[in-house]
Amino acid sequence: MMAPNGETLVTSYARTSSDKPEKPRRISTExxxxxxxxxxxxxxxxxxxxxxxxxxxVEDAKCECCGMSEECTPGYIHRVREKFSGKWICGLCSEAVKEEVEKNGGKQDEALNSHMSMCVRFNRIGRTHPVLIQAEAMREILRKSRLEGRGARAKSTTPREGESVKRGGITRSSSCIPAITKEINERALVN
Incomplete structure (x- = not known):
């Protein structure tokens, strides 16, 4: 094989009469x-x-829901604004809006406004007082469970006469207090 400069390159080892491979020639740096x-x-x-x-x-675009900034091309910004009633929202918020659209039956403007109001409320209260947001979420879960017919308190698993047990509610089979007091009493006797 010939190199572009005219030197010969050895591509395989040549065998001599003594069956020892010859080393290939080195090509100079030149x-x-x-x-x-x-x-x-x-x-x-x-x-x-x-x-x-x-x-x-590339331009900085700030989400009108959560306030996060992203670097985007003007064409992308224009397409997002066309899709969301002239508002630019980030990818995370657009996914949340899509979920909300599925829940409310296809009303995109209503879903967008709902998500934006939730983001505004979170930015105003949730960042400074995260415990309040957590407590409000728990309150919302309890409210929804009451609307769906489930009670907030634990109910007995044994049905009373004429009543049937509601499925899906929080139930309790027995109390753990007797077991705890028994263990405490046993420890007190040992000590």
């Missing part, structure tokens, strides 16, 4: 440099287009 310049000359002759297409300018 030969490698010459080969590289020959390759670069050949590539430039082919007229390869090394120019990249222009990159459109």
């Amino acid at each position: 030969g490698l440099q010459r080969a590289m310049s020959d390759l670069s000359f050949e590539l430039s002759k082919e007229g390869m287009d090394t120019k990249l297409p222009p990159i459109s300018e």
Whole structure:
């Protein structure tokens, strides 16, 4: 095999009469440099287009729901605004709005307004008082369970006469207090 500079390259070991492989010849650094310049000359002759297409300018876009900023192209910003009634919202908020649209039956404006009001409330209260948001979420869970017919208190699993047990409610089979007091009494006797 011939290198671009005319030197011969050894690609496999040649066997001698004593069956010992010969070492391949080394190419000089000068030969490698010459080969590289020959390759670069050949590539430039082919007229390869090394120019990249222009990159459109990037702008900071701030989500009108949560306030998060992202770097986006003007075209992307325009498409998002067309999709969400002229408002730019981030990817996370757009997914939340899609979920809300599925829940309310396809009313996108209503879902967007609902999500935006929830984000405003969270930014105003939730960031400074996270415990209040957690307590409010628990209150909402209890409220929803009452609306669905489940009581907030534990009910006995044994049905009374004429009543049937409601499925899905929080139930308790027995109290753990006797077991705890028994264990405490046993410990007191040992000590």
